[in-house]
Amino acid sequence: MKKNAQSITLLVLLITSxxxxxxxxxxxxxxxxxxxxxxxxxxxxxxxSAQGIPITNGKYTFYSLEKNAIVPNTDSATTKWDxxxxxxxxxxNGGTSGKGxxxxxxxxxxxxxxxxxxADSVFKTDNAPTSYAITSGSGKGWxxxxxxxxxxxxxxxxxxxxxxxxxxYAKMEITSYYKGGVTLPASASDADKLNKQRYYTFRxxxxxxxxxxx
Amino acid sequence: xxKLLLFIFFTPFLLEAQVLIVNDTMQVKxxxxxxxxxxxxxxxxxxxVTVPVSIVNAKQIQQTGSLRLTDILREQxxxxxxxxxxAGVQMQGLNPDYTIILINGExxxxxxxxxxxxxxxxxxxxxxxxxxxxxxxxLYGSEAMAGVINIITEATSVIPLAASLRYGSYQTxxxxxxNAFSTQSLSxxxxxxxxxxxxxxxxxxxxSRVTTPIGRFTFNQQLKYxxxxxxxxxxxxxxxxxxxxxxxxxxxxGATINSIGKENNKDQxxxxxxxxxxxxxxxxxxxxxxxxxxxxxxxxxxxxxPYYDLLNHSFKRIENQTDWNINKQLxxxxxxxSVWEGVKSSRYDSEKVRKSNTIQYGFTQIEWAPSNKFILxxxxxxxxxxxxxxxxxxxxxxxxxxxxxxxxKLSIGGGxxxxxxxxxxxxxxxxxxxxxxxxxxxxxxxVIGKLSTLGQIGTLxxxxxxxxxxxxxxxxxxxxxxEFEPNTKTYISAQLFxxxxxxxxxxxxxxxxxxxAQIFSYLNIGRAFTQGIELEGMYKFNTNLNVSAAxxxxxxxxxxxxxxxxxxxVYTRGANGYSxxxxxxxxVGLPNNNxxxxxxxxxxxxxxxxxxxxxxxxxxxxxxxNTNGNEVFDKGDEFASGYISLHTSFGKGFKNGFSLQAGxxxxxxxxxxxxxxxxxxxxxxxxxxxxxxxxxNKS
Numbered sequence: 001m002k003k004n005a006q007s008i009t010l011l012v013l014l015i016t017s018x019x020x021x022x023x024x025x026x027x028x029x030x031x032x033x034x035x036x037x038x039x040x041x042x043x044x045x046x047x048x049s050a051q052g053i054p055i056t057n058g059k060y061t062f063y064s065l066e067k068n069a070i071v072p073n074t075d076s077a078t079t080k081w082d083x084x085x086x087x088x089x090x091x092x093n094g095g096t097s098g099k100g101x102x103x104x105x106x107x108x109x110x111x112x113x114x115x116x117x118x119a120d121s122v123f124k125t126d127n128a129p130t131s132y133a134i135t136s137g138s139g140k141g142w143x144x145x146x147x148x149x150x151x152x153x154x155x156x157x158x159x160x161x162x163x164x165x166x167x168x169y170a171k172m173e174i175t176s177y178y179k180g181g182v183t184l185p186a187s188a189s190d191a192d193k194l195n196k197q198r199y200y201t202f203r204x205x206x207x208x209x210x211x212x213x214x
Numbered sequence: 215x216x217k218l219l220l221f222i223f224f225t226p227f228l229l230e231a232q233v234l235i236v237n238d239t240m241q242v243k244x245x246x247x248x249x250x251x252x253x254x255x256x257x258x259x260x261x262x263v264t265v266p267v268s269i270v271n272a273k274q275i276q277q278t279g280s281l282r283l284t285d286i287l288r289e290q291x292x293x294x295x296x297x298x299x300x301a302g303v304q305m306q307g308l309n310p311d312y313t314i315i316l317i318n319g320e321x322x323x324x325x326x327x328x329x330x331x332x333x334x335x336x337x338x339x340x341x342x343x344x345x346x347x348x349x350x351x352x353l354y355g356s357e358a359m360a361g362v363i364n365i366i367t368e369a370t371s372v373i374p375l376a377a378s379l380r381y382g383s384y385q386t387x388x389x390x391x392x393n394a395f396s397t398q399s400l401s402x403x404x405x406x407x408x409x410x411x412x413x414x415x416x417x418x419x420x421x422s423r424v425t426t427p428i429g430r431f432t433f434n435q436q437l438k439y440x441x442x443x444x445x446x447x448x449x450x451x452x453x454x455x456x457x458x459x460x461x462x463x464x465x466x467x468g469a470t471i472n473s474i475g476k477e478n479n480k481d482q483x484x485x486x487x488x489x490x491x492x493x494x495x496x497x498x499x500x501x502x503x504x505x506x507x508x509x510x511x512x513x514x515x516x517x518x519x520p521y522y523d524l525l526n527h528s529f530k531r532i533e534n535q536t537d538w539n540i541n542k543q544l545x546x547x548x549x550x551x552s553v554w555e556g557v558k559s560s561r562y563d564s565e566k567v568r569k570s571n572t573i574q575y576g577f578t579q580i581e582w583a584p585s586n587k588f589i590l591x592x593x594x595x596x597x598x599x600x601x602x603x604x605x606x607x608x609x610x611x612x613x614x615x616x617x618x619x620x621x622x623k624l625s626i627g628g629g630x631x632x633x634x635x636x637x638x639x640x641x642x643x644x645x646x647x648x649x650x651x652x653x654x655x656x657x658x659x660x661v662i663g664k665l666s667t668l669g670q671i672g673t674l675x676x677x678x679x680x681x682x683x684x685x686x687x688x689x690x691x692x693x694x695x696x697e698f699e700p701n702t703k704t705y706i707s708a709q710l711f712x713x714x715x716x717x718x719x720x721x722x723x724x725x726x727x728x729x730x731a732q733i734f735s736y737l738n739i740g741r742a743f744t745q746g747i748e749l750e751g752m753y754k755f756n757t758n759l760n761v762s763a764a765x766x767x768x769x770x771x772x773x774x775x776x777x778x779x780x781x782x783x784v785y786t787r788g789a790n791g792y793s794x795x796x797x798x799x800x801x802v803g804l805p806n807n808n809x810x811x812x813x814x815x816x817x818x819x820x821x822x823x824x825x826x827x828x829x830x831x832x833x834x835x836x837x838x839x840n841t842n843g844n845e846v847f848d849k850g851d852e853f854a855s856g857y858i859s860l861h862t863s864f865g866k867g868f869k870n871g872f873s874l875q876a877g878x879x880x881x882x883x884x885x886x887x888x889x890x891x892x893x894x895x896x897x898x899x900x901x902x903x904x905x906x907x908x909x910x911n912k913s
Contacts, residue, residue: 110785110793137730139723139845147650149839156793156843157785175791185852186839187888201791 032205032214034111035068039179040200042085054194060084060091065162065170065206079165087198088143088152088177090134093165095125100165104133106141107159111173111203114159117212123163134160142174149186150193152177162204169212172204252316252344252364254591255353255547255579256537264591264611265625266693266709266748270343277817277825279863279877279899281380281388281409283315283335283343283365284892289829289861290345291764291813292748296806297892300331306347306711307744307770307807308360312631312689316364318450320485321357323529323555324507328634334454334481336432338378338390339405341368348691348711352607352629353577353595359629359689360713367405367434367450375906382899385412392905398440405434413459414894430456444491454481460513473521475513482506498536505529524560526568527635529553547593548578557635561642563657569639571601571632579609589613597630601638601656605630605686621697629691633684637719637736649731652721655684658735662725670727677737678724685738689715703754712745741773742804759818766811770803775846786850787842800848802837808856810834823867832858838889854889858882865901875901 042061045054062071062081071081079100084091094102103123107114124133135141143154160172178184181201184193205214250260253267260269270286280286284301287293294304302310311328314321315335322330346362354362374395380388390407413427431454438448460475483505491497506528513521533551540546556570579593591611598604609627616622638656643649653661659681665671695709718740725733746768754760778784779798786796812832819825839852860882865875876899883896 108783110795137726138732144840144843144845146839151839151841153841153843155785156787157795158793173793175787181791183841185841203792 032207034203034205036201036203037063037068038181038201040070040085040202042198042200043087044198045194056087056198058086060086065164065172065204066166066168066208068206082164082170083162083172085200088145089132089136090142090160091126091128092133092162094163095133096128097126098165101163101167102133102165103163105161106134107161108157109159110157111159111171111205114161114171115214117161117169117171119212121161123161143177146186151184151186151188152197153183164206168206168208168210169214170204170206171214172202174200174202176201250344251319251366252362253346254581255535255549255577256545262589262613264589264613264623266347266623266695266711268345268347270345272341275337275340275343276875277827277863277865278829278861279380279875279879279901280337283332283337286337286343287332287363289813289815289831291750292347292746292766292811293345294808294811294833295332295892296329297890299326299329301333301892302329303332303363304806305360306691306713307746307768307804308713308715311634312357312360312629314354314357314362316354316362317452317483318366318485319364320483320501320503320505320531321529322481322483322507323505323527324479324481324509324525325527325634326509326525327636334430334456334479335365336390336407336409336430336454338407338432339367339392339403339434341366348625348627348693348713352609352627353579353593355573355575355595355597355607356605356630356632356686359631359687359691359715367436368403373905373907376903377905378901378903380899380901383897384414384894386410386897386899388901400440401438403434403436405432407432426461427459428456430454446489448485448487448489450483450485452481452483452485455479460511473513473515475511477509477511479510480506480508495539496536498534500532500534502532503530522560524558524565526558527556529555543583545581546578547581548576550574550576557639559635559639561636562639562654563641563661569635571599571635573600573632574598587615597632599632599686602633602683603685605632605688619699623693623695623697625691625693627691628688630686630688632686633719633736637684649727649729650734651727651731652734655681655736658724662733665727671733672726672728672730674725675723677722678735680737681724681735684719684736685717687715687717687719687738689713705750705752707748707750709748710746711748713743715740715742715744718742739774742771743773744768744770744804744807758820759816762813762815762817764813768807768809768811770807771801772804772846776801779846784844784846786844786848793843796844796846796848800850802847802849802851805837805847808834808836810856823869823873824864825866826864827862829861830858831861832856854886857884857886857890859884859893871905871907873901873903873905875903 091097092102093100138145179196179199394403458477509525511523535549553573556568577595611625639654643651717738752762834856837847842850863877867873
């Protein structure tokens, strides 16, 4: 599959703990930076069949949070990737999905407020096809589907808490499912709804030191 | 004072006074007082009605050029029309499900997804439309939660023959004939109307019509026979038959499927009423009513796959009501009735088996006028249902005339809405859209249990185990209003209202198939409120020109959602796309409700039969789609823009019986294909009418 050009932008540094806050007990963990990634294609539509049915390649896009880069499909059987996307389905490198140590769960709350993953958190692993660490389905994992208008919207206030293939920790917030990070209105054309979908925009923070603190 | 009370109580027995209401909803002092029947289940002078009401009279219907019930309700203060499953009416912020539509006091049936398509009702022979807002008119039973709209057609012999023909944009033709005769003891009125339109599409490059080509025939016969001075019997038959060509294109994942659709909807009602007056103090009536609504929809796709939908709703009712004037201050009404209701649908488990319910009910109301300044009313109704829990609806209303200029009204009532057959018996799987299923609550557990033994069910939610016999939805409403007539030219009123709804029946996911497809059913889970202010004013510049204005402010909310927002569990997305907590000030309440609505109308009438009017309607924006990743409607969601629409109509009546009328609706051509499919662009019409007016004997 053709790799779409992608723009990767480094964004805001989390500086909360650097700013001196006299009363708080300071923990000596270096803050990790949050990175915003735009327009990661996730099995986008490549054409229409003679009957007008959309055609896709049916392949995941693999991503390394450590390297902050797309991993070629040829490396799908390795531990080089941490998370992969195919339409609304998200898999994590672990369990039935890969050889890695990966696991994940969806936490309700704000990205910035998740400073430390609670010790008693249970990381789920993929067990295809019955269950996935990141639950799929409208309203159950990270998105809702509006059947009337045929639109996917990422749920607000959901943080994907991820254990990577190498056993490190990361947190992620998906902000859009459409190209350019936009929110399509219900009145958007069918062509736009079809062709602009399956592009993920998300931000994540990766903690390379193995701790659960961001 | 005694005379006044006598007049109040004996109004039903008086011959109808020559009354004329100049404008929509208000009557200005010195212009007569009309009779209102819906609020008290008995005829009362409008000035003595204790709950918020309005009247739309025949003259207004005619002068605005309204053809269907939708046309005229669209222009009433505080009412909105909804689209989807036909055009329904939204009152005090409540959905069309909660307003009962009566024709001469008897309900219309045949709702699709809770909506009764008001285009079904032709306005040609309507004498007046009475509108009661708030559940204080709860004596009407189920559905009368937001209010009651009662369409009154009456046999009149003033016009022995009338014929009209109208032609307008989109090849819209409306032809009507009305005939009547009367003898000493017999009066008859017939009404025949044919309406057709080629429909329109305001969506560019679309072959599906927003308003579909329709041919609609209405047939109405009314006969009244005075058996004696004390007794009469009347029979009314009404049939509406509509044929709709509904060719549609469905886009499924980019593939467009064209289909040829044919719909046939038939609505028939028969109403037989016997009235007897025992004395000047006691009268009774027995009403029997039968109605049936048949809807059939065939859709054939180009690939040949047929789709077929059938609904048959029948409703039979017999009711006895007795009115007793105990003394000059006390009036008592009591009644009992029985309803047999049944629905057959292709969306239930078997379209051959009729789902049925029987209801026995009783009601009573006492009206006390201790002085000519006070009127107090207390009433209650009890409905015993076979298919679901019983319902009790109380009401209380009071009127206080401070002086000749000021009047206060307070009403409090409880209303309910019975679970409808769809919520109990639906058995619907949408194969086209991912295979989700909706099962009515009465059989969801049984059906899902069966599917489970076949190994088809993947997961069951907690809500599945909470499924039980549905309770009626109920509401309590309070209305307070002040009316002020400073002089004979001016009328002002202000009204506050609040409705609290409990046990709202909502669709809830109860489980999922192994394939992941969702399974839904219905549960009593919601709590909501609507509240607002309504202001109305009217001023008569002179005998020819008057102006009226109205404004409504409306606030609505889902109480559970508000509780969740308050406890910090609801998120939204900021401008940067990142999640943040939703604050209560960003919450906008229930969808499809606009906060502000206003109207301004000018009406000009001359003695020589010339009239003209100009109407301006305004609606502020309203939330239509959840786009920012939470389940509540807030400022970050998608809104339909507010808009103003302008309408005008003018005409002249001639002495020889001919009259001409022309008009233009939506002058500025405001369209919004996505959110206002019912609002066509600018349309024109012209009407020619001829009527024979019988000279009335002055007696």
